[in-house]
Amino acid sequence: MTTTAYMIKKFGIMSVAKFSAIIGLIWGFVMGLMVAVGIGRTTAMFGGGMLGAGVGIVGFIVMIVLGAVCGFIGGAVLAFIYNIVLGAIGGIEMDLETKS
Secondary structure, three states: OOEEEEEEOOOOHHHHHHHHHHHHHHHHHHHHHHHHHHHHHHHHHOOOOHHHHHHHHHHHHHHHHHHHHHHHHHHHHHHHHHHHHHHHHOOEEEEEEOOO
């Protein structure tokens, strides 16, 4: 197999932001489940009844949205900073192997 050297000169800010948003969405889903269960159990302990379920659902949705938004913004900022650093150091060299 032959190895070809490539240089990464720049990351697409929107591409990295969208990828990070998906990762944030998944993180928000997992954390939202924990928040919903925690709120539901806490409210049930104090006799909140259906109020706990409603607040748990809202917490779940907020965590998903917050994860996606923070992931998108964080990814965009990281890609922007990374591009500045790559411009200063000349890029990242990678050796890629061709698949036969």
